[in-house]
Amino acid sequence: MLIRRLKENAIELIHIEPVEAELLRQIPVVCESGGDGRSEARLFTNPVDSSDTQFLTDWAEYVRPELRHLFLSSRNTVKEDLEKLSDGPGRLGRLVVPRVHSDAWLNALNQARLILATKFNFSDRELSMHETPKWFSRRDLVLQQINFYAEIQERIIDAIEDQ
């Protein structure tokens, strides 16, 4: 897969292999499935220590719903963009992401990576490893998925900074 800037207003993902297309389609799925307590705690972290209970209560009441809405909106944008992914049997896929959707993509990719890293309990060391293992366990595959999403984030940042 190659990610590049397309004119001024879009980012283009081309030569998308079937497995990559599947991983892309998994972004909103992972985000939506990540409702366990630890993932939730990572997505919605406390802004102060636990002694400031009144502030934490206000934060939970007023700020957290706004954050939740932002995260939901980002993954819905990604989901809608992915419906336009053109691929099929025997051919590589192509997807055009409007430049104004790049923040939503970065956000949804981050949500997916945080949820997977929390769910599978990856250590800092594991997350910084980029070698391809010889044998794939389920955990190894998830780590590859996290790294694949990180690579897309890097390429999107490159593409928007290039403008």
Next chain:
Amino acid sequence: MAETVVETKVETSLGTPWNVVVHDDPVNLMSYVTMVFQRVFGFSKQKAQHHMLEVHHKGRSVVWTGARERAEFYVQQLHGFLLLATLEKAE
């Protein structure tokens, strides 16, 4: 008749300054954190990278200090980008 002079002492309290602290997180990419600092605080790329590297090497960086309300706003923005950020009283 003696003139009474009333002195009024005006004190302007700006309150305790608060720090916005960003903490290290193995998931957020260095390039992403740099980009977020540029967006949220309007930092130059060089300054944003300086703070990003401080987070990476020291585990935390004070990225802004000032009034509590503004600090809360910045922390909310940073949480929107999924960075680990907290508020603490400046010493």
